[in-house]
Amino acid sequence: MATVRLIGDEEAETIPAVKAVFDDIRATRQTDFINNFWRGLANDPVTLARVWDSLKATMTGDTALPPMVQEMIYIAVSTANGCSYCVHSHTAAAKAKGMTPDMHAELLAVIGLAAQTNHLVTAMQLPVDAAFLVGE
Amino acid sequence: MATVRLIGDEEAETIPAVKAVFDDIRATRQTDFINNFWRGLANDPVTLARVWDSLKATMTGDTALPPMVQEMIYIAVSTANGCSYCVHSHTAAAKAKGMTPDMHAELLAVIGLAAQTNHLVTAMQLPVDAAFLVGE
Amino acid sequence: MATVRLIGDEEAETIPAVKAVFDDIRATRQTDFINNFWRGLANDPVTLARVWDSLKATMTGDTALPPMVQEMIYIAVSTANGCSYCVHSHTAAAKAKGMTPDMHAELLAVIGLAAQTNHLVTAMQLPVDAAFLVGE
């Protein structure tokens, strides 16, 4: 059970600022489905609009990285941050955007290896090699 | 300063199990450069060989994801785990494998957004939507 | 299901060191309710007493920050640490101590923004500005 209410469609219809975002999510994603993230966030229409606008600007339209790659990066961060809901939702999204079982398997392998080397490095407290410090 | 010694080339030459890995890293990566991660890990030749074999098997040769994408996933995990050394080394690697400034900028934007929504979701304790629970 | 047993009231009555802490929690909080955190911790009466004494000393009586603010800080840390139980319990506590829906919404927005900028900073590996290094 959540620490906030989930705003259903009926209630959303009565709050113009929420309705506007829900409508735009539906139009952008070409689906009627609004997942719980947006229904929870809808308790605060200002944050709802801000977060949706940020995601829409970064993850739709003309992007530098393929949408499937963006979702895989999202899974990687969500895993390291231990967000169960986010792992579920972005794994579903990555699959919908073309992630094959082989890619999924490799994504998991890379995430696991990264976590292993992250922890080894931190436990060894290694200085950064000069070669990595050349700036942009 | 590290919690372990960094094994230099001279010493590495005297430990066959370390020399073998260092030689393979040089041959695989086509460079003479051995970064501090391997020099720290070389205190334990067994772990050195195991970790190198894992990385070599997953991140070189015939991969399901482009090497540049693997490095970007590595950056994402390393950032969320707060590993400074790893962010430096894998950002250098991703650039070497083709990550353009535009891709780097978008990678950072996606990492930042993921962290934001991860924390919002955790603070709201949202239940996973049934639609995300359809299995593989 | 927990990795430790939850100590019920009947059993607690039979362990003087546990009974003493449970009685003090009830007296201090003016409620008969003892939540699972204390019932799990009661497997180790020494740690139970130590943790309760620490919380009581810091979060009750004459504090520098309003109790509601303390609870919001607790929610922020618990969110970043991914502790589901803690987010639930301290959100309930913050509401009981006066956190309005508007404050809750803003708390979540700040937590989300902080996570975003934390990750952006870590991915960019920025040096601390001299202006922030002026000491206390």
Add this chain to the structure above:
Amino acid sequence: MATVRLIGDEEAETIPAVKAVFDDIRATRQTDFINNFWRGLANDPVTLARVWDSLKATMTGDTALPPMVQEMIYIAVSTANGCSYCVHSHTAAAKAKGMTPDMHAELLAVIGLAAQTNHLVTAMQLPVDAAFLVGE
């Protein structure tokens, strides 16, 4: 050394989208000082503008929580996420907005206790009490 370049004032003057944000930061904060976070982010003017707009909207003007409290929440999240730069910058900001040494000491004490109980709860895998599941 950072993984991105820090954009200095001279260069910022030549990129209208960056100049606009830097000017607004200076006007909003009533200071000429632009810290490294914005100089790093300026490599990507779109993310720079988006993040600044988000922070400005949430943390300035008419807020539900006092600005000093917002900064303390920021310190709490930054600490749990292990962001050194962020701890430095937001501690400086909290002090500038009225955080006294006593408040700072109590903030640290609460952050420390929260981390302790977060880890105890996770190690015990406690079920959430029904009393905490009453919704908003």
Add this chain to the structure above:
Amino acid sequence: MATVRLIGDEEAETIPAVKAVFDDIRATRQTDFINNFWRGLANDPVTLARVWDSLKATMTGDTALPPMVQEMIYIAVSTANGCSYCVHSHTAAAKAKGMTPDMHAELLAVIGLAAQTNHLVTAMQLPVDAAFLVGE
């Protein structure tokens, strides 16, 4: 519900690379029980074999640390990383390898104290004492 399928015994029998690992787990651990970690990982037989080989090499046979201590270290890392499944499985393993209730209680106390001092140190941004920088 998982983001991958759990491979049951019947299916495992049909994939030689999976069957080989499952057989070795059963032989090494002297039990017929294969827990869900391996059943999920079995979607990727290469990673399954690699991870099992790593664990077998490090945590069985002739080890520098007693198996029970290894499991307690595993619990400590799993707690800090917020992995519920891992806390459950390694707490069961530690108990099976001799962890008494007193040791479990002390393990939890140490984990909690470490988390508290970790966060206090990070919030204070303390410089490492020269005395700790003497190398190996």
Add this chain to the structure above:
Amino acid sequence: MATVRLIGDEEAETIPAVKAVFDDIRATRQTDFINNFWRGLANDPVTLARVWDSLKATMTGDTALPPMVQEMIYIAVSTANGCSYCVHSHTAAAKAKGMTPDMHAELLAVIGLAAQTNHLVTAMQLPVDAAFLVGE
């Protein structure tokens, strides 16, 4: 540079509550050396005394786990939490309490493997096996 002042010996002599803790640290540890953690914490004598008393009670005298094992658990948690100072100080302490290079190497290997499996489990969102849910 820290976000708090480090309290030197001269100043500590003038604050009875700080002097009492510093004296007890010196007597308990049989050394004149007071590391920066306590010098930072000394800005808040109440927290200084509380944290020292907790550590002294848990990590000295009659313990269920050998002091060296306690320090290794401390290193594990500090690594996962990304606390550089703590990794340094507790690695020094573990060595002083008998951790050999072989044990240190194995500790690092276990920490790395735990991190890897933690992340794999979280990315797969595995259900806990019934066998692990048998309670204490």
